[in-house]
Amino acid sequence: MIRTKIDTLWFRRCCAFHLQFLPDPETLSKLCGLQDSIERNSPAPLSRVPATSLHMTIVTLVNAATQVSIANDEVWKLNGEKWKETVGRLVEETSPFDLHFHEVAASEAAVFVKAEEPPALRRLRSAISDAVRFQDWRPTPPRIAHITLFRFFAEEWLPPVEFDTGLLPTGVRVGSLTLLEERIYPNVEITILGEPLLQGKSTG
Numbered sequence: 001m002i003r004t005k006i007d008t009l010w011f012r013r014c015c016a017f018h019l020q021f022l023p024d025p026e027t028l029s030k031l032c033g034l035q036d037s038i039e040r041n042s043p044a045p046l047s048r049v050p051a052t053s054l055h056m057t058i059v060t061l062v063n064a065a066t067q068v069s070i071a072n073d074e075v076w077k078l079n080g081e082k083w084k085e086t087v088g089r090l091v092e093e094t095s096p097f098d099l100h101f102h103e104v105a106a107s108e109a110a111v112f113v114k115a116e117e118p119p120a121l122r123r124l125r126s127a128i129s130d131a132v133r134f135q136d137w138r139p140t141p142p143r144i145a146h147i148t149l150f151r152f153f154a155e156e157w158l159p160p161v162e163f164d165t166g167l168l169p170t171g172v173r174v175g176s177l178t179l180l181e182e183r184i185y186p187n188v189e190i191t192i193l194g195e196p197l198l199q200g201k202s203t204g
Contacts, residue, residue, distance in 0.1 A: 002158045005108040007151035009185045010047055014064035015072040016182040017080070017193075019087055019128065021056040021174050023147070028054060030169040031113070034104070035149050038111060041162040045154035046111070053187035056099075056147045058121070058177060059128045059139045061087070064185060068135045075134055076181070084194055086131045087179060091196035094124045096175040099145055101168050106161050113168065114146040120200075121145060121174075148186070174198065 023031060032051050039046060061083055062072050070078075097120040101113045125141035132139050152158075179194040180187075 002106055002108050004045060004152035004154065004156050004158050006153060006155060007047060007109065009064060010151055010153070011188060012185055014182060014185045015062070016060060016064040016185075017062040017072075017076055018060045018180055018182060019058040019091075020178050020180060020187075021058060022178050023054055023056075023169075023172070027169045027172050030167055031147065031149065034113065034163055034167040034169075037164040037167055038104070038149065038161060042159070044111075044150075044158050044161075045152050045156055046150040047153045048150055049148055049186055050188065054147055054149075055187055056145060057142055059087075059125055059132075059141045061128075061132055061139060062134075062137075064182070068137050075137075079132075079134055080193075083132055084179060087128055088194060088196040090124060090127045090131065091177055092199045094198045095120050095200035096173060096198045097121060099172040099174060100170045101147070101172065102170065104149075104161055104163050104168070105146075106158055109151065110148045111150040111161055112146045112148045114144050115172075117143075117145045120198075151186070 031054050062075055097118040099115040101115045104113050129139045176195055176197045181191040183189040
């Protein structure tokens, strides 16, 4: 069993910049059904991520908790246009890829649905991490492809997560990504900065 950890940022104002995959309506419907199934079967202290906030982070360019010498919005003012151009080019050089969300898992911080990380996604994350830098900060991409379904509002021991396996979204095609500014966590208030298309010709 895992002891849950309270999410102190929940629905709080923040300043962060991310490249994300936002699910299509069909995938979103399945994810919401999955959330319903987990809520029905779990006594855990769940904070449900709103449907309009569900996403998969590719890379966080500026983290809400980043500690540098100036404010996050100032970091973006100095670097945002250059990073936006770089990220857009790297996304466009990447081929569309499929995600197969095959498992619901839990950590002390969240309940999430995860997929194997396709090679194209791994290469894109690595390329962006190498290209974006400010002082001692550089992006550390997630180690897995995942969409967070719940955070926690209390510290408790978490029993195994039960859900309807038929609700897992498989074969999700990723053909475009969204660069956005997050103002209220988790993705409750955002400003879309760009929507680059994956156009690469290579496979994977």
